[in-house]
Amino acid sequence: MKTDRFVITVIGVDAVGIVAGVTQKMSEFKVNIIDIRQTLMGDIFTMLMIGEVPSSGFVLSDFQDAMAEIGKIHNVEIRVQHEDIFRHMHRI
Amino acid sequence: MYLTSEEIMQTIEMVRMENLDIRTITMGISLRDCSNPQNEIFCENIFEKIVKNGEKLVPVVDEVQDFYGIPIINKRISVTPISIVAESCKNPDFVEIAKTMDEAAKEINVDFIGGFSALVQKGLTNGDKRFISSIPESLASTEKVCSSVNVAGTKSGINMDAVSEMGKIIKKTAELTKNKDGIGCAKLVIFANAPEDNPFMAGAFHGVGEAECVINAGVSGPGVVNSALRRLFNPTLGEISEEIKKTSFKITRMGEMAAREVSKRLGVEFGVVDISLAPTPAVGDSVAEILEAMGLEKCGAHGTTAALALLNDAVKKGGLMASSSVGGLSGAFIPVSEDAGMIRAVECGALSIEKLEAMTSVCSVGLDMIAVPGDTPASTISGIIADEMAIGVINNKTTAARLIPVPGKKQGDLVEFGGLLGGGPIMSVSSFSSEEFIKRGGRIPAPVNSLTN
Numbered sequence: 001m002k003t004d005r006f007v008i009t010v011i012g013v014d015a016v017g018i019v020a021g022v023t024q025k026m027s028e029f030k031v032n033i034i035d036i037r038q039t040l041m042g043d044i045f046t047m048l049m050i051g052e053v054p055s056s057g058f059v060l061s062d063f064q065d066a067m068a069e070i071g072k073i074h075n076v077e078i079r080v081q082h083e084d085i086f087r088h089m090h091r092i
Numbered sequence: 093m094y095l096t097s098e099e100i101m102q103t104i105e106m107v108r109m110e111n112l113d114i115r116t117i118t119m120g121i122s123l124r125d126c127s128n129p130q131n132e133i134f135c136e137n138i139f140e141k142i143v144k145n146g147e148k149l150v151p152v153v154d155e156v157q158d159f160y161g162i163p164i165i166n167k168r169i170s171v172t173p174i175s176i177v178a179e180s181c182k183n184p185d186f187v188e189i190a191k192t193m194d195e196a197a198k199e200i201n202v203d204f205i206g207g208f209s210a211l212v213q214k215g216l217t218n219g220d221k222r223f224i225s226s227i228p229e230s231l232a233s234t235e236k237v238c239s240s241v242n243v244a245g246t247k248s249g250i251n252m253d254a255v256s257e258m259g260k261i262i263k264k265t266a267e268l269t270k271n272k273d274g275i276g277c278a279k280l281v282i283f284a285n286a287p288e289d290n291p292f293m294a295g296a297f298h299g300v301g302e303a304e305c306v307i308n309a310g311v312s313g314p315g316v317v318n319s320a321l322r323r324l325f326n327p328t329l330g331e332i333s334e335e336i337k338k339t340s341f342k343i344t345r346m347g348e349m350a351a352r353e354v355s356k357r358l359g360v361e362f363g364v365v366d367i368s369l370a371p372t373p374a375v376g377d378s379v380a381e382i383l384e385a386m387g388l389e390k391c392g393a394h395g396t397t398a399a400l401a402l403l404n405d406a407v408k409k410g411g412l413m414a415s416s417s418v419g420g421l422s423g424a425f426i427p428v429s430e431d432a433g434m435i436r437a438v439e440c441g442a443l444s445i446e447k448l449e450a451m452t453s454v455c456s457v458g459l460d461m462i463a464v465p466g467d468t469p470a471s472t473i474s475g476i477i478a479d480e481m482a483i484g485v486i487n488n489k490t491t492a493a494r495l496i497p498v499p500g501k502k503q504g505d506l507v508e509f510g511g512l513l514g515g516g517p518i519m520s521v522s523s524f525s526s527e528e529f530i531k532r533g534g535r536i537p538a539p540v541n542s543l544t545n
Contacts, residue, residue, distance in 0.1 A: 007095070009104055037097055048100050061158060079104065081161030083095065088349045089342045090099040 005034070005052050005083045006060075008067070012076025014045040022047070022078065025070045029063050030054045045076065050083065106343075107162060111315035111377040114347050115370050116166040117153050117354055118206075118291035120298035120306045120363060121145045123172040127180045134181055135192040142169060142196040142205070145305050145360075150201045152357045160350055165512075169197060170296035170308075171207035179219040186226035187233060194234035206238040206296035211286070212254045213245040214535070224254075227261050231276040232268035238294035244284035244481035246488045250536040255481065258282050259474030259530065263497055266466070270499035273507045277496040278461065282477050284484030284491045289364045290420040295457075295492060306363035307355040308420065311347030312370040313339070315377040317407075321385040332386055333406045340367055340410025348415045364419025367411035368456060369403075371431035373514040379403075379424050380433025380443075391433055392443030400424060401454035421490060423456025428516055429509060430461055435516040445476070445519050453483045458492040463507050463518045466499040473497060475526030478536075486539050 010022055019038065026033065031051040038047040053063070064080050071078035106112035126137035150167050157164045171177075171193070178184045190208055197205040208230060210220045227239050241258060244250040262282075266274030281295040288299020291308035298306075320339045321332060348365045355362040371379045380391035383399045404423040411418045426448065428434045437443035445462065452458040458480050464473070477493045484491030498507050501518050508515035 007100055009100065011104070035094075039097075046101070048097055050095070064158060077108075079161050082159050084349060085160040085162060085346060086095050086100055086103055089103055089346045090095070 008049040010047040113163040115312040116310040118168040123177045146200045166203040169205045173209040175210035175223040190230035197236040208239040209297040214248040228264040238279045240281040240295045242283040242286040249538040259470035284481040308363040309351030313343045314369040336406035337410035340407045341414040344411040344414035366420025369424040378433035390442035391437040421456045427461035429514040471527040471530040474530040
């Protein structure tokens with residue numbers, strides 16, 4: 001069964017609780033984190049994740065809205081994009 | 093991580109900071125089966141066909157935009173040239189046909205509809221004549237309809253009767269839309285060697301050799317190329333070319349994938365991806381600034397044509413490597429009013445219409461979005477068009493002219509069209525007359541294609 005993978009990027013000013021808040025919301029949507037990286041460049045917090053979404057009952061727009069909401073709470077920018085856009089752009 | 097952090101962040105930065113976007117997804121629809129002797133039935137036919145084919149375009153494009161997180165700015169429709177499909181109407185009312193196209197575009201919520209067009213590079217039929225004379229009123233009484241007329245081709249020469257007529261048509265269109273600074277002319281392009289699969293407006297139409305319905309994409313990214321070049325440390329021109337190719341490759345791959353996804357979800361054939369650096373008034377999203385990044389003090393300085401040639405060629409090479417379906421115009425656009433760097437160059441006197449004309453011999457389109465004084469004679473406008481057509485015909489390439497003689501304004505005055513069309517200063521044109529030359533009419537023969545010195 002084919003499951004879709006999405007790249008979730010979180011960019012913003014560092015603060016306590018960003019990782020917890022974001023991953024908590026992801027688990028509510030049953031998005032499985034298969035890869036995660038987090039760095040600080042100066043004050044800028046950057047987290048890159050690859051999440052595998054459930055093959056049924058997952059509505060992308062609901063998930064994106066929920067992530068945008070959690071982003072607002074923690075004052076960070078969150079994007080959810082299908083992995084293919086990155087693969088296609090950089091790999092042959 | 094099988095994708096590196098750098099790869100992910102590079103894509104994100106292109107969108108966040110450098111204005112990378114898919115400028116347009118354009119659905120081409122054939123109207124060849126809509127012809128009818130009665131104007132009213134013909135209008136019903138085209139309305140129905142456009143709405144039936146295009147009704148899912150906007151929602152599907154929005155879905156794909158969210159799926160990949162890449163902005164898709166415009167959704168457009170292009171149709172078979174109306175002069176051809178309306179030719180069999182006994183008493184065609186072209187203004188009514190344009191209004192029908194406008195209504196259909198509004199019904200399905202697309203940004204523009206192109207194809208109010210004629211192909212008259214060798215001669216005019218009776219239908220073509222009636223069609224062309226209706227353009228000013230048609231553009232003045234619609235919002236989303238775009239018109240184009242192909243008046244020249246390398247295999248046919250230049251139809252100077254049409255060139256002469258189009259000078260008058262442009263003047264009249266400006267006059268009928270004078271309350272909006274002649275904005276009707278921003279929706280009218282005169283072409284040599286017009287491509288049949290171009291997704292960009294105002295020149296898009298669905299060529300007669302095209303399939304029933306296709307999806308074409310126009311990908312843009314002057315800001316991305318500009319930033320990539322500015323990151324290089326003291327590069328040679330060879331290194332600059334290499335960097336442009338790589339960047340163009342990446343944005344074409346991205347555009348093709350998104351467009352193929354749209355075509356798959358719609359169940360419509362995929363046509364082409366047109367990789368064209370199309371500037372917008374946004375900061376940094378400028379072709380002029382790319383040329384300046386190569387080392388020119390201002391766009392328009394001597395060396396600008398060479399720099400643009402390098403840019404245009406490298407964009408094409410990168411695009412062609414990325415996709416086997418590159419088409420349309422593909423290269424760099426140099427519309428003056430839509431490019432903040434071009435506007436600055438005109439304002440400080442670095443860039444003139446003569447230099448722009450030279451630049452069009454090496455880039456992908458032509459004299460685009462150039463505002464000229466409102467009292468410019470029709471014959472002078474025809475003269476500018478004729479020059480531009482000659483460059484296209486002799487060099488076996490597409491060229492175009494989109495000129496706006498702004499009513500009541502003179503050289504140096506400012507004009508504002510708004511949105512993606514931008515604004516800028518009125519440029520000066522030669523005060524010497526072209527009238528006798530233009531009046532002669534007839535056809536400039538097709539050029540010889542050997543002894544090309």
